[in-house]
């Protein structure tokens with residue numbers, strides 16, 4: 001148990017540390033890609049922020065992910081087989097992955113203004129290759145974010161923007177929610193944050209009630225091995241923060257998570273929980289000072 005906790009904490013620190021230090025590289029590589037990518041998805045350079053030295057396990061340096069689709073052009077609402085090939089910088093397949101939250105690889109797909117969010121789990125085919133059937137709910141720019149841990153390495157996030165043909169969703173500017181409480185999928189979900197200052201340790205507390213009766217829900221089911229799963233992205237989708245539960249075995253009504261925002265700005269977060277066999281996703285937008 002003790003060792004397990006230490007392991008969790010170090011993974012969490014690794015994630016926080018990596019996301020905190022990724023801003024410069026991300027800003028220089030991924031943003032320019034966003035503006036300049038062509039119409040067809042292509043295997044491409046990716047943002048990579050696996051580890052640093054210090055007390056972290058030795059990082060697997062300069063991993064790459066090639067994201068390729070079965071179809072030559074992506075169309076809104078059409079399924080396409082996505083292949084994610086993970087290699088080292090010499091092009092050699094990375095073949096060993098460490099399970100994290102019950103999966104070898106988590107794939108987050110968002111559109112440019114974060115109105116669309118998917119969290120799916122590509123299947124490992126061996127030889128560093130993962131596949132999944134992907135579809136996009138509208139046209140526009142989407143970011144694919146693969147989150148995994150190579151065996152013996154640290155938490156790694158590799159991403160790629162792709163363009164999807166078709167009518168785009170309405171362009172809206174992300175702004176902070178006036179009220180951090182909403183109803184979604186028959187649940188009343190309230191969020192509070194212990195701090196909204198950049199670079200501070202933040203505890204996120206979700207309180208989950210039945211939307212109709214307002215009764216607190218005390219029998220949440222584990223989702224990906226924990227009380228819930230939270231993903232946070234900066235408004236421009238450049239900062240990806242994978243958050244970890246503080247009490248994994250909690251069953252509600254409270255679900256607590258720890259994270260830290262690397263810099264001031266608008267962030268969107270998605271909490272995912274499971275109740276009565278159904279996963280529900282609740283988004284919030286917050287402003288960090």
Ligand SMILES: [Cu+2]
Pocket residue numbers: 101103105106107119120121224
């Ligand atoms: Cu996942």
